Amino acid sequence: MYRLILKMAYKNMFLRVHRTLLVITMIAVSMSMMLGIQGLYDGMAENMIEKNKRSGSGDIALFAKEYRVQKELKYRVKNASSIKEEIENIKGVEAAVLRLKAEGLLSTARKSSFAFMQGMDLEGENRFGRFEEFLKEGEMRLEKGDAIIGLELAKTLKLQIGSKVVFSTQDIRGEINSIALKIRGIVQTTNIELDNSAIFVDIGEMHRFLGTNEEEATQIAIICKDEKLIEKLVIKYPELEIKSFLELKPTMKMMQDVMLIFNSITFFIVMSVVFVGIFGVMYVSVLDRIREFGIMISVGMRYKYIRVQIFFEALFVGIIGYLSGAVLGAIILLYIKNHGVDLSSFSDALEMWGYEAVIHGTIKISYFTTTFAAIIAASFFSILIPLRKIKKLNPIEVIKADK
Amino acid sequence: MFKLALKNTLFYKGRSITTAILTFVSTMLFILFISMQDGSHNSMLENSLKIYTGAIEIYAKGYRDIGGNDYLIEDAKAITDKLSKIDAIEAYSARYETYGLLSNKEYSAASMVAGVEPSKERVLSSLESALREGKFLDEDSKNCIYMGAELASKLKLRIGGEVAFVGGASEGSFAADIFRVCGTFKTGSFEFDSSASFLARSYFDELMYAKNKASYITIKLKNLSDADAVNSQIVKILDDEKLESLTWKTLMKSMVEAMEVDNIFGYISLSLFLVVIFFVIMIYGFINISSRIKEFGVLRSIGLSKRNIFLLLFYEIFILSTLALIVVTPLSAYICYYYSINPIVIEGIADMYKDYGIVSDEIPFDFNPFTIVWNIVVIYILNFISILYPYIYINSFKPIEAIRHV
Amino acid sequence: MSKIILVIFIFATSLMAGEAHDIIRKLDENFRGKNIYMQLSMKVVSMGHERVMKMQSYSQGTKKSFVKIIYPPKDAGITFLSLNREMWQYVPKIERIIKIPPSMMLQKWMGSDITNDDMVKQSSIVEDYEPEIIKREGSVVTISLTPKENAPVVWGKIILNIDTATYTSNKDIFYDEEGKEVRYFIYKNVKKVGNYFIPTYWRVESSDVAERYTEMVIEEVEYDTKISEEYFTKSALKRFSK
Incomplete structure (x- = not known):
């Protein structure tokens, strides 16, 4: 019996090909557009957060108390490397790195600019956040006298690969010390702070330059999956200031929230309109065949089967629409993901807010699953009213009726 | 049909x-x-x-790129007199900005220190409403300094605390003084809050030899959308090649x-x-x-x-x-x-x-x-x-x- | 045969390099002596503005120097002390000693073309550069200074024209890394003081900005006198301000 119903539903779908096609096109176009937009927005937000984590504080960062206000070498973590080892052994911690930071003046013969030097272990950073992927120009090499510099800072000082710069800062004894560095690489992390004012050197070299020892650091950054870890750390290291990523970068949280709200509203509006579309078509299609249904009922077909048949019809339309929308959407998403949307003409503004000029989208399975659920639901609800119409039918009258 | x-x-x-x-x-x-x-x-x-930038600002050419005492507006009154004739302007004020060293014991920080006209800033900017602690400046608040909250905490200063200032006066000599912290503000812009501080011009001008000089003149319009029209009017009235008048579109390009x-x-x-x-x-x-x-x-x-x-x-x-x-x-x-x-x-x-x-x-x-x-x-x-x-x-x-x- | 030529060549060049080192060292000594006291007046001219300052300077070796401003009256009594590359300033009006933070060190000094860093880092031409003679014309030797590898200096090259009769320079030109001229110093009116020679007129000009230069005239100079160690302590800032 159900096979027959399925067949009839399928056949009916083609009875009014144009109409069905229109609905399918509508679903496909609006769904794919919506997916594209969601992917783009999410991509933008995620990309930014992810890059900020990878290049900056990770999920959790530890500092000596006062350091974040004074930004002075005096406030450094003295036993940083043993803390790092302890943390690395905690379950759930994926990576941890030490960083040494000093503010000072970066100069060339013509210009000088405020900057901070960040000492780091390149290998560790690659494990921590694939730092090498931020390379924009030159090479990732930090041997003696080598430096990697943030893109905007390089622009400010008009630096190129191979340029020589002098960085001056106070060392551990408070004396001003200078070091000559050769620019080996230029990085763009989209972490505004780093891009605008960071020059990276090997942490060992920086220890020698500042007079600090290998045990010390100004920041310990951690990547971990365990959200509870921070509470444990706060108890374990009461002498340190311990902050989560979102505490350090509250604007990111705000952005995430706004994107979520915005995407949900979009989703809701689009799906409601899609519902109205399916509903219209199903309603008319039922009205068109009201005689047919009358006959079916009078020849003994049970209402239940008719209900199933109409449901299948709506479902077919919905699913085919969904499938074409999913395919189209996937194509758009793949394009946005791989090629990105080029907004270079606004690069100043975008980079100011930490976005890249070419925005790459993201693809989440949930886009497809939630849309699927919503379209199925829309198909289902769209037949409720038409069905009521049939239920109220008086077969005899219907058959007699001309229309 | x-x-x-x-x-x-x-x-x-x-x-x-x-x-x-x-x-x-x-x-x-x-x-x-x-x-x-x-x-x-x-x-x-x-x-x-509202925080600080004006709808239109008038500069001596070169100030924005190079800066320093060579590119100050020498006769601010001559300009403001002309501005007062333009109806679409709600308020204007000449500000004198300088960079100097603020220091409190072993803590010191480079800061933008600006001389402002407090009564006009009440209309022009939201400096007053950004008040966190203490009070805003007034015309004769003497050596009162109104300081960004982040800057104050960096210098370990509280309301009533004293801070030494050393900088260069407008003709190149040294300027040094002790300021008293009367108020702190928080506008929300970290950079601004950690580097800016303000004094009443009446006092600051004496110290900086900056009477009637200005880094720039900031203008508030009755209606923001008139900016372009008013700006061309200003350019015409000023008729001075050494000056430039810029709207917010240029000032806040990003x-x-x-x-x-x-x-x-x-x-x-x-x-x-x-x-x-x-x-x-x-x-x-x-x-x-x-x-x-x-x-x-x-x-x-x-x-x-x-x-x-x-x-x-x-x-x-x-x-x-x-x-x-x-x-x-x-x-x-x-x-x-x-x-x-x-x-x-x-x-x-x-x-x-x-x-x-x-x-x-x-x-x-x-x-x-x-x-x-x-x-x-x-x-x-x-x-x-x-x-x-x-x-x-x-x-x-x-x-x-x-x-x-x- | 060719080996002999090579040996001679190497010998000759090393001799020349040695000579260049010698010249630079003597030049440096002339500027410094064991210790030196100077009174100088400085004129800064920029875009039609002109400003004159006078000051007394005491320095010993490369690491210690003390400067006191004596003119104009408004600024008189302001003192500077630099020890081991750290720098303090005392302002009598506010009776405070202020430590100049690193970020301020490279700022232009009192509106001149000289930076705080120039004042503090005088030593570096001997330590940080490799000299090479590139031209001789009578007693004037042109020496090019190229920074040693890893020397923390910003210049790409400095060309000095040194008169070997007095071991003073008459013109230093500073180049950036690409070999473009950035600024130059001109020296004139060489004066003999004891065993030393010193140009008493200096002029610093930036190559890009016209209408702008800084002039210095050394009015008094004494070498190797007994400068009290007391000048090079933080308490001197206040004590010698009067």
């Missing part, structure tokens, strides 16, 4: 109502969305203009760009809504027409041309759209107008995000009749386009076929 169209719209109630409602909803959505987007951008702009980007994303989202709604209107139009194939066949066979048919469809959609628009336009215009005067307030946003640069929890709308008109035009065009496919469909039938169509 028009009469026929009218009758048809009355006859096919289902389609008419849906189309009208959809047009209604989409127009409403469209107008309100654009209005809110423009409104929030305006308020974003106004908020940041913010203007950011808003453009935001607009683009807004339009992308909006186009999604419009496309979906367009499809639905088209589907309803199509369903309606396909149920009237027979009727159109008859019409054609009694001598109506294709053009007449098109006109008929056109009139129908015209009637429906117009009907919806007549209702929706005043309504949404009123909503825009209402919320432009009484902005939507989302309680708590300002508190939650005050530390991060959002000063206001108001979301005002923008009421601009011109914007509403072009919004309506877009909806009309979309609705007209939506009858194209049904029209092509109906024309694919020969009259005879159509009459027999079931």
Whole structure:
């Protein structure tokens, strides 16, 4: 019996090909557009957060108390490397790195600019956040006298690969010390702070330059999956200031929230309109065949089967629409993901807010699953009213009726 | 033909109502969305203009690029006298900015120290309302310094604390003094709060030999949208090649760009809504027409041309759209107008995000009749386009076929 | 045969390099002595503005120096002390000693073309550069200074024209890394003081900005006198301000 119903539903779908096609096109176009937009927005937000984590504080960062206000070498973590080892052994911690930071003046013969030097272990950073992927120009090499510099800072000082710069800062004894560095690489992390004012050197070299020892650091950054870890750390290291990523970068949280709200509203509006579309078509299609249904009922077909048949019809339309929308959407998403949307003409503004000029989208399975659920639901609800119409039918009258 | 169209719209109630409602909803959505987007951008702009930057600022050429004492405005009064003649200007003030070293015991920091006219800043900027602790400056507050909260905490200063200042006076000599912290402020911009501090000009000018000199003159307009017009007026009145007068569009280029980007994303989202709604209107139009194939066949066979048919469809959609628009336009215009005067307030946003640069929890709308008109035009065009496919469909039938169509 | 030439060549060049080192060292000594006291007046001219300052300077070796401003009256009594590259300033009006943070060290000094860093880092031409003679014309030797590898200096090259009769320079030109001229020093009016020679007129000009230069005239100079160690302590800032 159900096979027959399925067949009839399928056949009916083609009875009014144009109409069905229109609905399918509508679903496909609006769904794919919506997916594209969601992917783009999410991509933008995620990309930014992810890059900020990878290049900056990770999920959790530890500092000596006062350091974040004074930004002075005096406030450094003295036993940083043993803390790092302890943390690395905690379950759930994926990576941890030490960083040494000093503010000072970066100069060339013509210009000088405020900057901070960040000492780091390149290998560790690659494990921590694939730092090498931020390379924009030159090479990732930090041997003696080598430096990697943030893109905007390089622009400010008009630096190129191979340029020589002098960085001056106070060392551990408070004396001003200078070091000559050769620019080996230029990085763009989209972490505004780093891009605008960071020059990276090997942490060992920086220890020698500042007079600090290998045990010390100004920041310990951690990547971990365990959200509870921070509470444990706060108890374990009461002498340190311990902050989560979102505490350090509250604007990111705000952005995430706004994107979520915005995407949900979009989703809701689009799906409601899609519902109205399916509903219209199903309603008319039922009205068109009201005689047919009358006959079916009078020849003994049970209402239940008719209900199933109409449901299948709506479902077919919905699913085919969904499938074409999913395919189209996937194509758009793949394009946005791989090629990105080029907004270079606004690069100043975008980079100011930490976005890249070419925005790459993201693809989440949930886009497809939630849309699927919503379209199925829309198909289902769209037949409720038409069905009521049939239920109220008086077969005899219907058959007699001309229309 | 028009009469026929009218009758048809009355006859096919289902389609008419849906189309009208959809047009209604989409127009409403469209107008309100654009209005809110423009409104929030305006308020974003106004908020940041309020913090410190003026709608228009006048500089000596070279100050913005090179800076320093060589590029000061030497006779600020000559300029402000001219400005007072321009009606569209609400307020103006000459500021004197310098960079110097502030130091408290072993703590020291380079800071932008600006001499301002406190009574005018009350109108021009939101410095006063950004007050955190203590009090704002007034005309004779002597060596009172009004300091960014971040800067104060960096220098370990509290209200009443003393801070030494060393810098260069306007003619190049040393300027040094002890200031007393009278108030701290927090505007939300970390950079500003950690580097800026203010004194009353009356006092600061003596110290810096800066009487009647200015780094620039900042101007507030009665109406921000007049900026370009007023600016060209200023340029004309000043008539001085050594000066440049710039509007906020230049002064805050990256913010203007950011808003453009935001607009683009807004339009992308909006186009999604419009496309979906367009499809639905088209589907309803199509369903309606396909149920009237027979009727159109008859019409054609009694001598109506294709053009007449098109006109008929056109009139129908015209009637429906117009009907919806007549209702929706005043309504949404009123909503825009209402919320432009009484902005939507989302309680708590300002508190939650005050530390991060959002000063206001108001979301005002923008009421601009011109914007509403072009919004309506877009909806009309979309609705007209939506009858194209049904029209092509109906024309694919020969009259005879159509009459027999079931 | 060719080997002999090579040996001679190497010998000759090393001799020349040795000579260049010698010249630079003597030049440096002339500027410094064991210790030196100077009174100088400085004129800064920029875009039509002109400003004159006078000051007394005491320095010993490369690491210690003390400067006191004596004119104009408004600024008189302001003192500077630099020890081991750290720098302090005392302002009598506010009776405070202020430590100049590193970020301020490279700022232009009192509106001149000289930076704080120039004042503090005088030593570096001997330590940080490799000299090479590139031209001789009578007693004037042109020496090019190229920074040693990893020397923390910003210049790409400095060309000095040194008169070997007095071991003073008459013109130093500073180049950036790409070899473009950035600024130059001109020296005139060489004066013999004891065993030393010193140009008493200096002029610093930036190559890009016209209408802008800084002039210094050394009015008094004494070498190798007994400068009390007391000048090079933080308490001197206040004590010798009067």
